[in-house]
Amino acid sequence: MKLLFLGTSAGRPTLVRNVTSIALQLPDPHHRFWLFDVGEGTQHQLLRTKLKLNRLERIFITHMHGDHTYGLPGLLGSRTYYDGAGRLQIFGPPGIRSFIDHAMAASQLHLNYDLEITEVEEGRLPLEDDLFTVETAELHHRIRCFGYRISERPRPGRLDLAKLAQLGVPPGPLYGKLKLGEDIVLPSGETIRSVDVVGAPVPGRILTILGDTAPCEAAVRLAEDADLLVHEATFNAGLEEKAVAYGHSTIAQAAETAAQAKAKRLAVTHFSARYSEEDVERFAAENQSIFPNIVAARDYLELPF
Incomplete structure (x- = not known):
């Protein structure tokens, strides 16, 4: 499996970073992928990858702020032009159904595939899947916002x-x-x-993707023992008061969450437009003393795990 970051900017796009979206590419031979958030311009970002919308199986929305949702109506409409686009499931906070329904009604958008929308609460999501389970919990943001923990089911052991x-x-x-x-x-x-x-079952991999959040217990719980944690890091150290006022985290706070959760790897994303590429790389390096295995995401970064 691998993650592909399609947008890593907070609030608004920059010349080098689009707003939030992350693709999870599933193991072969399925050739399917899931999206986590669909900020404006996500379908344009996808055009520069090998991912095709008819292989998109599920979308998970963390919260209803526009930099995480405004690309959704356009992407849903474009998917109708791809042959073989089957059922699409969308999971998101309360309000996601109304948002999609109103956008489709106002623009007279008609889909040629089945669309299933589930408004989530805390707990395990109703997924019919032999490969994964997905859990969710509410984070600490200005509006209702959720994080997702994707757990791969144990795989059969090795043959002797x-x-x-x-x-x-x-x-x-x-x-x-x-x-x-x-x-x-x-x-x-x-x-x-x-x-x-046959040997003992091989434990499945764990991926945690958090939406916008200030430090909170739910973030640590979702990230416990994760092979990879994706955590927002809107601000650098020194802006803790601003971060908490807007329901965000600093890079140091993201590193602290990863350390508390005993995650194996941390990718920080959702950076304020005030920071340059060089700034973000330097901030990540400066916080390796808190959590050594940290990487600053950039658009089109691929992370196998």
């Missing part, structure tokens, strides 16, 4: 190939059955138990 050869199990479909937990019977009549030739 040496033992399978010793037992006389021929490579092929029987290997697949054993890996999926099924016992098999050889032509000789001997039963081979999956538990005897």
Whole structure:
């Protein structure tokens, strides 16, 4: 899996940063992706990538501020021009359904695919998926805002190939059955138990993407033991009062949240337009003493994990 940052600016775009959107590219062979927030211009950002809207499966909106939502009506409309665009699920805070319904009605937008909208509250989302579970919690912002924790389900353990050869199990479909937990019977009549030739399940990866937020307990809880945490970092140190007044965080506060949560990696994003590219890189480096594995996101940055 990997993340692709499509917009990393706070509030308004700059010449080098668009407003917020992040794509999660799912493992092969699915070739699907999810979007987290759809700021204005997101569909234009997508045109410069290999991602196609007919492979977009789900959208998660953190909150209703325009720099996270104004690209949504245009993207939904453009998706109708892509062959094979199937059902699209949207999850977001209360108000997301009204926003989409009014935009579609006022512009007479008609979609040629099924659109499902779910307004979220805290807890586990109603996702029908064999690969992932998604949890959400409300953060501390000026309006209702949610963070998302995406947990990959445990994967089957490794096959003991040496033992399978010793037992006389021929490579092929029987290997697949054993890996999926099924016992098999050889032509000789001997039963081979999956538990005897498959290792322990491999823990799934955890990704946490937070919306706009001041430091809060919910952010730490969602990010606990995450392989990758994406945290807003609108301001640098020295602007803590301004950050809390607007429901935002400094880069140092994002690093502190990652450290408290024992996350493995931190990507900071959503930077104030007052900062240059060089400023942001320097700020991230200065906060490695709080959390060493920190990276400052930029538009089109890809982070495999």
